[in-house]
Amino acid sequence: MRTVKDPDVRKQEILKGALKVFAIKGYDKTTITDIARELGISQGLCYRYYASKEEIYDAALEEYANYILTSNLKRFNDDNRSFKEKILSYAGNLKEYRKPETDNEELYELFHGQNSQKFHDQLMMNIAGKLVPYIAEELKKAKESGEITISDPDTYAYFFVYGQIGVLLNTQHDPNSVKKIQDMLIELLNL
Amino acid sequence: MRTVKDPDVRKQEILKGALKVFAIKGYDKTTITDIARELGISQGLCYRYYASKEEIYDAALEEYANYILTSNLKRFNDDNRSFKEKILSYAGNLKEYRKPETDNEELYELFHGQNSQKFHDQLMMNIAGKLVPYIAEELKKAKESGEITISDPDTYAYFFVYGQIGVLLNTQHDPNSVKKIQDMLIELLNL
Amino acid sequence: MRTVKDPDVRKQEILKGALKVFAIKGYDKTTITDIARELGISQGLCYRYYASKEEIYDAALEEYANYILTSNLKRFNDDNRSFKEKILSYAGNLKEYRKPETDNEELYELFHGQNSQKFHDQLMMNIAGKLVPYIAEELKKAKESGEITISDPDTYAYFFVYGQIGVLLNTQHDPNSVKKIQDMLIELLNL
Amino acid sequence: MRTVKDPDVRKQEILKGALKVFAIKGYDKTTITDIARELGISQGLCYRYYASKEEIYDAALEEYANYILTSNLKRFNDDNRSFKEKILSYAGNLKEYRKPETDNEELYELFHGQNSQKFHDQLMMNIAGKLVPYIAEELKKAKESGEITISDPDTYAYFFVYGQIGVLLNTQHDPNSVKKIQDMLIELLNL
DNA sequence: TATGAATGAGCGTTCATTCAT
DNA sequence: TATGAATGAACGCTCATTCAT
Numbered sequence: 048m049r050t051v052k053d054p055d056v057r058k059q060e061i062l063k064g065a066l067k068v069f070a071i072k073g074y075d076k077t078t079i080t081d082i083a084r085e086l087g088i089s090q091g092l093c094y095r096y097y098a099s100k101e102e103i104y105d106a107a108l109e110e111y112a113n114y115i116l117t118s119n120l121k122r123f124n125d126d127n128r129s130f131k132e133k134i135l136s137y138a139g140n141l142k143e144y145r146k147p148e149t150d151n152e153e154l155y156e157l158f159h160g161q162n163s164q165k166f167h168d169q170l171m172m173n174i175a176g177k178l179v180p181y182i183a184e185e186l187k188k189a190k191e192s193g194e195i196t197i198s199d200p201d202t203y204a205y206f207f208v209y210g211q212i213g214v215l216l217n218t219q220h221d222p223n224s225v226k227k228i229q230d231m232l233i234e235l236l237n238l
Numbered sequence: 239m240r241t242v243k244d245p246d247v248r249k250q251e252i253l254k255g256a257l258k259v260f261a262i263k264g265y266d267k268t269t270i271t272d273i274a275r276e277l278g279i280s281q282g283l284c285y286r287y288y289a290s291k292e293e294i295y296d297a298a299l300e301e302y303a304n305y306i307l308t309s310n311l312k313r314f315n316d317d318n319r320s321f322k323e324k325i326l327s328y329a330g331n332l333k334e335y336r337k338p339e340t341d342n343e344e345l346y347e348l349f350h351g352q353n354s355q356k357f358h359d360q361l362m363m364n365i366a367g368k369l370v371p372y373i374a375e376e377l378k379k380a381k382e383s384g385e386i387t388i389s390d391p392d393t394y395a396y397f398f399v400y401g402q403i404g405v406l407l408n409t410q411h412d413p414n415s416v417k418k419i420q421d422m423l424i425e426l427l428n429l
Numbered sequence: 430m431r432t433v434k435d436p437d438v439r440k441q442e443i444l445k446g447a448l449k450v451f452a453i454k455g456y457d458k459t460t461i462t463d464i465a466r467e468l469g470i471s472q473g474l475c476y477r478y479y480a481s482k483e484e485i486y487d488a489a490l491e492e493y494a495n496y497i498l499t500s501n502l503k504r505f506n507d508d509n510r511s512f513k514e515k516i517l518s519y520a521g522n523l524k525e526y527r528k529p530e531t532d533n534e535e536l537y538e539l540f541h542g543q544n545s546q547k548f549h550d551q552l553m554m555n556i557a558g559k560l561v562p563y564i565a566e567e568l569k570k571a572k573e574s575g576e577i578t579i580s581d582p583d584t585y586a587y588f589f590v591y592g593q594i595g596v597l598l599n600t601q602h603d604p605n606s607v608k609k610i611q612d613m614l615i616e617l618l619n620l
Numbered sequence: 621m622r623t624v625k626d627p628d629v630r631k632q633e634i635l636k637g638a639l640k641v642f643a644i645k646g647y648d649k650t651t652i653t654d655i656a657r658e659l660g661i662s663q664g665l666c667y668r669y670y671a672s673k674e675e676i677y678d679a680a681l682e683e684y685a686n687y688i689l690t691s692n693l694k695r696f697n698d699d700n701r702s703f704k705e706k707i708l709s710y711a712g713n714l715k716e717y718r719k720p721e722t723d724n725e726e727l728y729e730l731f732h733g734q735n736s737q738k739f740h741d742q743l744m745m746n747i748a749g750k751l752v753p754y755i756a757e758e759l760k761k762a763k764e765s766g767e768i769t770i771s772d773p774d775t776y777a778y779f780f781v782y783g784q785i786g787v788l789l790n791t792q793h794d795p796n797s798v799k800k801i802q803d804m805l806i807e808l809l810n811l
Numbered sequence: 812t813a814t815g816a817a818t819g820a821g822c823g824t825t826c827a828t829t830c831a832t
Numbered sequence: 833t834a835t836g837a838a839t840g841a842a843c844g845c846t847c848a849t850t851c852a853t
Contacts, residue, residue, distance in 0.1 A: 052812090078846085078847060088814085092814075202421075205404045206401035209400050210398065217370070242831055248838095431816085432817085433852055433853070462844095473845085474816080476846075554741065587791070588787050591783050592783025609772050617808045624834075625833090661834080663835090673828095
């Protein structure tokens, strides 16, 4: 059975299948055959679109990180909201990154498997790195407008992004974790 | 050339060699042969002391994490110091975890290689997890003594540990990173 | 040099090559590399068709046992022959199991090597186990028709099959062994 | 802890320990370390008395085969018994080879393990080979004395020894197997 | 474009054997 | 004589990658 598809569609499709398998089994334990079987294609085809397994992995991780970031920033960039609203909502956003509205719902469950820890951490780190500039930007604006008093917005940005991830990473099963972070932020920033 | 050594010495020696190679090349790319060659022993000998490559890796990571933690806590547990002193010094301590006084100096340079990112991250995560309880403890004491006003010390502990690591991780080449963190902490905690 | 073949053909081919090498060197001393080299293929290919060395061995032994059994039963099941004819011919059949009419002629010589003793024994045991039910069936028919007088056909079946194998095994180089067995059978069963 | 023993005692001791482990685990899966551990000695010591693992195995198998043979022949060689008594008792003897009177009782259970099949078969084959001459001798005497009428005692000897083993091998759990063989022998030989 | 049979380098691991003590 | 740490060759097996179809 030989199905011909538009190259761009195929490329995207491979990424999606790879993402799922990598998330379940982790990089090492995932084979190209696994990915091909997941998609119902041959291994050879993967190599028409990506030069190596590593390239597929990187692309898949990047893709997913961007996807999460984008859906989070949608709410974050809403200029009608105050700094306080934005900064407080972001903890909740991050927590729910695993509940995408679209067709990735099945992934939600995957990240609770044991094998996905490393993937999970890497994803978090990737997202955190991308998120920092946006938070820094907000902090700078808030500083200029006098809403908050801080010395170095960049340091704060790193600190807040990674700090929140740390809390979320370690309190995954605490339903109040978001609330606790928000309380803390209010205290710390005198909001 | 056959050199017989005390089992405990050998076991430790293997850990040290493994640590170095893992740090340089990362888990996957490191082979048992690499480790054996590094130490000038046969691969078979590694398996006399550890059951598998993974066991060696875990032991090496754990060992190093404990080493760093211990040397940091030495200063941290000094009860003559005030809360402020302790909390401010800890950022500096963490930053210098790669400059042990003893014989691990050679490792210092290793962590800048490209392949060590994953190892580095895992090490950080491991240390962070171990560190949190101590920070939480200090925060609780400071809260009770009225030095600071915070709602939930546990959340703060995660937040501060991971937040600081995030800053350090991303500003490795900024000589002022410690100073910046300290300034931020003073502001945030009104110290 | 890459030769693509039909999977079924390849699978059979591997079995045949494996059979030869196992017969020469025995299970332990045979490596997958040996088998691959014998066939002029890569070791990896063996694992595409069989999950392990043991699986290859079992399949090869089984295959050959069935082959011998089938060619023997062809003559044995000829209902035009009397019980006496059948039971006497079977010793000769078994002796000649190593002289297949088709393309296995080369195997004939192999079973005289020193290393093949274990393989040889196992093959014999396997065939014997498969043969017993047929002999038992014949004995039951002959008992019912009054051709012979025996108490327990099943016991006789085991006894006769293994007994004959024992003789053949130990008199491989005696050209009269078949004749001797036949004489004995005539005496024992008063045929 | 270093225990010095008489060389001959040690050599015998090693054989006994090896026998046990080989019987349980089979040749391949048994390591020299296993044997050494069983005996509470070092692996190195095994090599002072035997040149290789295979030599230990062969010696152990041979030793045990001889042991069983000897204890069986004790009863068999009793010249006060008639041919009929001897030939009928031998099936029972063989069946009980695994119940030695002395200190090998523990071995009795071992031969029921899954791994011991090959060892078991080899042992049987070995014993059978050794037993044939004695049976042949008895048959010749009986033929000369007119107790039985047979053409070629040697062929009969192989046939009877292997035939009986075949029955015993395949009816291990039938408590009447010995009785069935004896009935058959009486019929076949008109005893 | 797509398939999947075939390759082959390389891995983790085992263990009979050696030898410094 | 006895130990057991050390060796190293070899094994079974995996899998990213290639290529004939």
